[in-house]
Amino acid sequence: MQKQQLQQSLQQRLSPQQIQVVRMLELPALEMEERIKQELEENPALEEGRDPTESDDEPATDPDDEMTAEDSSLADLGDYLTDDDIPEYQLRAMSNAEERREEIPFAVGPSMHDHLEEQLSLRSLTEREREIGRYIIGNIDDDGYLRRELSAVADDLMFKAGIEANEADVEAVLRIIQDFEPAGVGARDLRECLLLQLKKKRPTPDTALALRILNEHFDAFTRKHYEKIRRALDLDEAALKTVLREITRLNPKPGNGWNEASDTAMNRITPDFIVDCHNGQLSLSMNQRDAPELHVNREYADMFRDYLGNKSNRSPEMRNAVQFVKQKLDAARWFIDAVRQRRETLQRTMEAILMLQTDFFLTGDETKLRPMILKDVAEHAGYDISTVSRVSNSKYVQTNFGIYPLKFFFSEGVLNDQGEEISTREIKKIMRETIDAEDKRNPVTDEALCALLRAKGYTPARRTVAKYREQLGIPVARLRKEL
Numbered sequence: 001m002q003k004q005q006l007q008q009s010l011q012q013r014l015s016p017q018q019i020q021v022v023r024m025l026e027l028p029a030l031e032m033e034e035r036i037k038q039e040l041e042e043n044p045a046l047e048e049g050r051d052p053t054e055s056d057d058e059p060a061t062d063p064d065d066e067m068t069a070e071d072s073s074l075a076d077l078g079d080y081l082t083d084d085d086i087p088e089y090q091l092r093a094m095s096n097a098e099e100r101r102e103e104i105p106f107a108v109g110p111s112m113h114d115h116l117e118e119q120l121s122l123r124s125l126t127e128r129e130r131e132i133g134r135y136i137i138g139n140i141d142d143d144g145y146l147r148r149e150l151s152a153v154a155d156d157l158m159f160k161a162g163i164e165a166n167e168a169d170v171e172a173v174l175r176i177i178q179d180f181e182p183a184g185v186g187a188r189d190l191r192e193c194l195l196l197q198l199k200k201k202r203p204t205p206d207t208a209l210a211l212r213i214l215n216e217h218f219d220a221f222t223r224k225h226y227e228k229i230r231r232a233l234d235l236d237e238a239a240l241k242t243v244l245r246e247i248t249r250l251n252p253k254p255g256n257g258w259n260e261a262s263d264t265a266m267n268r269i270t271p272d273f274i275v276d277c278h279n280g281q282l283s284l285s286m287n288q289r290d291a292p293e294l295h296v297n298r299e300y301a302d303m304f305r306d307y308l309g310n311k312s313n314r315s316p317e318m319r320n321a322v323q324f325v326k327q328k329l330d331a332a333r334w335f336i337d338a339v340r341q342r343r344e345t346l347q348r349t350m351e352a353i354l355m356l357q358t359d360f361f362l363t364g365d366e367t368k369l370r371p372m373i374l375k376d377v378a379e380h381a382g383y384d385i386s387t388v389s390r391v392s393n394s395k396y397v398q399t400n401f402g403i404y405p406l407k408f409f410f411s412e413g414v415l416n417d418q419g420e421e422i423s424t425r426e427i428k429k430i431m432r433e434t435i436d437a438e439d440k441r442n443p444v445t446d447e448a449l450c451a452l453l454r455a456k457g458y459t460p461a462r463r464t465v466a467k468y469r470e471q472l473g474i475p476v477a478r479l480r481k482e483l
Helices: 016-026 029-042 069-075 088-092 097-102 112-121 127-138 150-161 167-177 190-199 205-216 218-222 226-233 237-248 256-266 298-309 316-356 358-363 374-381 385-392 424-436 446-455 462-471
Strands: 046-048 273-278 281-286 294-296 396-399 402-405 413-415 421-423
Touching: 016 316, 016 385, 029 046, 029 316, 046 316, 112 127, 112 167, 127 150, 127 167, 150 167, 190 205, 190 237, 205 218, 205 226, 205 237, 218 226, 226 237, 273 316, 273 358, 281 316, 281 358, 294 298, 294 316, 298 316, 316 358, 316 374, 316 385, 374 385, 413 424, 421 424, 424 446, 424 462, 446 462
Parallel strands: 273 396
Antiparallel strands: 046 294, 273 281, 396 402, 413 421
């Protein structure tokens, strides 16, 4: 039997303003600078620079001046705004960070796809072939590969462009595109990419052998079974080394060079913190380019005060105008407080990291890094773990030894043979130095690394060593072998 009933419950939810504060914590310096510029443009009640009056307090109205209930509610309007009453520019600010990033212009040259279409226009092709070529170019990834099946491309041409083409038609146009620059573009896998580049080279005995290796012994080449290749081709070690050098000089990702300009612009780092070390003393400062002085526009504030203090000025038209002004004033004061709160949160969090990793900031030695997790910083800074996580995301600190992401300072701890807790980063540094100095003819195996670390007083298991090696992006010993 169904019946209706009322139930009262208490739920904790973040207000839209609190959500914006949380998201502002995640913004790095450049994006925060853009966020402030956007707010300055969209809210006329917010101004940049020091407040000439040095006070944001609203002066009290005349106690003998009675306000209507409607005017009283207007005075407290900012405390009772619903989601629907929030100004549109505040709601737009709640959109994700990707939308804000798209607003930042980057001056870059023509893309690889533009370059390919330009070369396509210079070929003597029918209009149908040009349309197929343009569609193929549009499906080429940024690294220069065509990873879609030709049958899928043919189907798309039929349903989206209205062009009847079978797989053979698409492949014929693809062969033309594969002759374009950069060499290797339009390849469907690594083997085809390397073959396309070799075929464009001047024929020599070495390129002929390289073509045979890629055509007949590609699996052995990728697995670095050089002895197997040497026996199959009846080559001595010196000749094989020369041929392998010919192959390794090729570009496995021909499209990457065309994206360097935009990648450089996107990857330019602006530090959020600056830590200086002078005479053994550390000093912390924040990069203030993202947090200029902000204050409320006094003309708007005076208009609001004049309305509340002047009975003769309370017409319906004036009330509507003042209601708009009150919304802008509330939004401006909230934004100023949010920027101040963000600055304070970042400062306290970085001070906690600085205290926990003092030895590293004094010496720049990675082995001096202490084991540190989000919980450690949260306890010292007095914040929740989620707040510290947001602060450390996409933030950088400039030191006397370089610029580091905040996440660099976080690592787990392990115990050495003396029972002391050390950072896993110290073990990884030893592993990398050992592998960098190894004999490439006989690379150091994981078992050998494990034995070396134990000799130095560390006690990791072999599977732990393998995990650290993978985290460092280092392949297994067999794949590091060279002639």
